[in-house]
Amino acid sequence: MQETQRQILHLIFSAKKEISDRQIVEKLGKDLQEVRFHLDELSEGGFINLLSDSTSTGDFYLAKSVTPRGHMVIKGQISLDERINSKSSSQTFQITNKAPIGSQQFGNYNTAQINQNIGIDVTDILQIIEDLKKSVNDIPLDNQEIAVGCLATIEEEVIAPKPSSKLKAALFGLWSVTKDIVTFANAVTAIADRLNINLPGLG
Incomplete structure (x- = not known):
């Protein structure tokens, strides 16, 4: 099968x-x-x-x-057995306009650790990125290209065998153009928390 x-x-x-x-x-x-x-x-x-x-x-x-x-399966980084489905406790990040900037709106997750080199589970990070891609039009037109580029870099780095300094730079870049947009600010904060990275201005 x-x-x-x-x-x-x-x-x-x-x-x-x-x-x-x-x-x-x-x-x-x-x-x-x-x-x-x-x-x-x-x-x-x-x-x-x-x-x-x-x-x-x-x-x-x-x-x-x-x-x-799916790309991770093709690259041999995970197997088809490592699924996200309604029976697992993996979650989809819910983007909402109702929460204050910096709040985290996600449930518990319990998925297999994928990237051993950085010691974190990147499954939900990839899902957050996927959701943000669908909301790029919420960003002012002048900053959309920057945001798309930063999202692509973050995605590449978190699934890389050994993430580089580009990961932090891309996250900071994404934060700089989206921190005043509640929907994005919540999501970028969640990614930073997963990666143990402190965003500028958040202590």
Whole structure:
């Protein structure tokens, strides 16, 4: 089963664009329902971004992209057994406008440690980054490019075998352009706490 899921994961990655369940069936020669089952499994495991719905003409599945966790599977850094799902206590960071800057709005997490070199669990950091990418439009246009670049660097560094000084620099850069936006400030503070990094102005 995992071999089929790995094939699908690599196919979505290599497509570099959205790919439908029927296109996957065509390329892999698998049954449609089998492909949909594996897409659901990959999505629930946190490895792909999947859009699925039912319409008057039938169900449709559209694999949009591979998530940071999916990239880690492809690189051999984690296995498909290391899933994020509703039965685990892993959490998704909830971005909200109602909390004060600096508050942390996340539940308990209990996932396998991924990056032994920096001694922390990066699973929820990757999820926070993924959520922030979806909210980049909340940042003033002049700073959006900076934020996107910083997020990309943070993502690369936390999954690297040996993170460099770029990690702290990128986090400081992201903080400097988002600290006055509550939704981002809460999330960036959470990332800094996970990494044991003190943000400027927060003591």
